[in-house]
Amino acid sequence: MSRLGVIADDVTGACDVAGGVAAAGVRTSVYLGVPGADATDDAADECLVVALKTRTVPAEQAVAESAEAARWLRAHGATRLYQKYCSTFDSTDRGNIGPVADALAPVDGISVGTPATPAAGRTQYLGHLFVGDRLLSESSMRDHPLTPMRDSDLVAVLSRQTSSRVELVPLPTVRSGATELAAELDRRAGAGARHLLVDAIADSDLDALAAALDRVQTPLVLGGGAGIALALARRTGHGSGVAAEAVPPGGPRLILSGSASLRTREQVAAFDGPVVAVDPLAIDREGTAPVLAAVRAALSASGDTPVLVSATVGPERVRDAQQRLGAERAAGLLESALASAGLLGVAELGVRRLIVAGGETSGAAVAALGLRRLAVGRLAAPGVPWTTGAAAAVGGSPTVALLLKSGNFGEPDLFTRAWESAP
Ligand SMILES: Nc1ncnc2c1ncn2[C@@H]1O[C@H](COP(=O)(O)OP(=O)(O)O)[C@@H](O)[C@H]1O
Numbered sequence: 001m002s003r004l005g006v007i008a009d010d011v012t013g014a015c016d017v018a019g020g021v022a023a024a025g026v027r028t029s030v031y032l033g034v035p036g037a038d039a040t041d042d043a044a045d046e047c048l049v050v051a052l053k054t055r056t057v058p059a060e061q062a063v064a065e066s067a068e069a070a071r072w073l074r075a076h077g078a079t080r081l082y083q084k085y086c087s088t089f090d091s092t093d094r095g096n097i098g099p100v101a102d103a104l105a106p107v108d109g110i111s112v113g114t115p116a117t118p119a120a121g122r123t124q125y126l127g128h129l130f131v132g133d134r135l136l137s138e139s140s141m142r143d144h145p146l147t148p149m150r151d152s153d154l155v156a157v158l159s160r161q162t163s164s165r166v167e168l169v170p171l172p173t174v175r176s177g178a179t180e181l182a183a184e185l186d187r188r189a190g191a192g193a194r195h196l197l198v199d200a201i202a203d204s205d206l207d208a209l210a211a212a213l214d215r216v217q218t219p220l221v222l223g224g225g226a227g228i229a230l231a232l233a234r235r236t237g238h239g240s241g242v243a244a245e246a247v248p249p250g251g252p253r254l255i256l257s258g259s260a261s262l263r264t265r266e267q268v269a270a271f272d273g274p275v276v277a278v279d280p281l282a283i284d285r286e287g288t289a290p291v292l293a294a295v296r297a298a299l300s301a302s303g304d305t306p307v308l309v310s311a312t313v314g315p316e317r318v319r320d321a322q323q324r325l326g327a328e329r330a331a332g333l334l335e336s337a338l339a340s341a342g343l344l345g346v347a348e349l350g351v352r353r354l355i356v357a358g359g360e361t362s363g364a365a366v367a368a369l370g371l372r373r374l375a376v377g378r379l380a381a382p383g384v385p386w387t388t389g390a391a392a393a394v395g396g397s398p399t400v401a402l403l404l405k406s407g408n409f410g411e412p413d414l415f416t417r418a419w420e421s422a423p
Pocket residue numbers: 012145146258259260261264280311312313317318319321322330331332334335357358359360361362405406407408
């Protein structure tokens with residue numbers, strides 16, 4: 001059986017790919033971190049996704065973990081590897097998209113990819129990335145707390161992250177037919193290009209790329225947002241995907257929001273239940289005990305209403321916290337406070353259903369709960385599937401249902417409506 005092996009640089013990105021390919025009928029599991037050598041896989045899975053937390057770590061660490069994930073995936077039958085990065089190309093000049101692509105591309109081969117994911121409003125034209133109707137650099141991503149994106153020219157962005165040659169494959173080439181496109185990818189590789197960024201403004205462009213891949217002679221690794229994976233799944237999918245496991249009904253519900261993205265700010269504003277606000281300056285002064293006490297009180301009083309624990313604020317307050325504490329420390333304090341709130345809820349207060357907003361935040365939350373593998377269930381929104389897994393950090397390893405949401409994804413009423421599709 002041929003298998004797709006995905007190495008995702010954050011856990012919400014992993015769920016984005018997994019939810020999309022599962023919905024197209026490709027059986028999929030998400031592994032949190034590189035599984036141990038003795039970890040088994042489900043023989044029926046046609047796609048294995050390893051979720052890392054490497055988007056903002058030092059490049060050497062991202063490379064080492066991605067290479068280890070690639071080895072595990074190959075050892076478990078993956079015949080095609082896919083470097084999943086953000087559809088908004090979240091990265092800095094230090095990496096990590098370029099260094100990881102350098103490491104994953106076969107020594108005698110190339111990386112081929114695009115962040116374009118038209119279903120999420122991400123398109124690439126003349127090498128420039130658009131978010132909806134705006135250039136990336138004019139979108140709200142210019143103010144991301146950890147990876148502000150202020151250049152939309154992806155050939156330029158990626159060229160600053162790697163010393164290998166980066167080239168654009170423009171739209172007319174993509175639309176020239178599978179044979180022509182495959183021949184052009186081989187020709188570029190032969191002429192010394194190492195990383196090819198492919199224009200795509202519609203799903204049909206990604207379908208054309210997926211169709212061409214079988215004819216390319218040069219060994220390659222794929223890279224991108226979820227878009228190309230969805231195109232591959234459209235070619236091979238058959239019916240509906242696996243269901244997430246059952247989770248006992250009832251119990252308190254928790255939402256952890258550590259994303260500062262515009263869409264998450266709208267979702268927080270639209271939520272009308274109890275809110276515990278989390279502020280990095282207060283945690284720096286007082287530790288996490290006051291936050292955890294507030295979460296305990298809110299959950300005990302909330303009955304059926306979900307409780308939102310939120311660090312979500314606008315760019316000015318993020319900048320202020322970063323100036324006072326340093327960006328890394330501010331993020332670290334918030335991630336650990338939100339993850340501790342999740343662990344408290346599951347370990348002591350009976351929470352079995354959680355929504356987490358933000359990729360870094362979700363990575364911290366799943367690590368605190370000791371989750372190792374997620375079954376992929378129904379989509380609550382495009383790119384946002386419900387998942388289930390065993391919380392091994394909690395006595396009895398209870399099964400919990402998690403909706404791990406990219407900061408940018410979901411409708412503004414997601415925090416209220418998503419529960420309707422929960423397992
Ligand atoms: N008020 C704040 N001050 C400083 N950093 C913040 C603040 N709110 C959120 N952050 C940090 O911003 C980062 C958001 O990243 P992430 O969770 O991946 O969200 P997204 O999915 O929107 O990228 C997290 O590391 C979080 O801790």
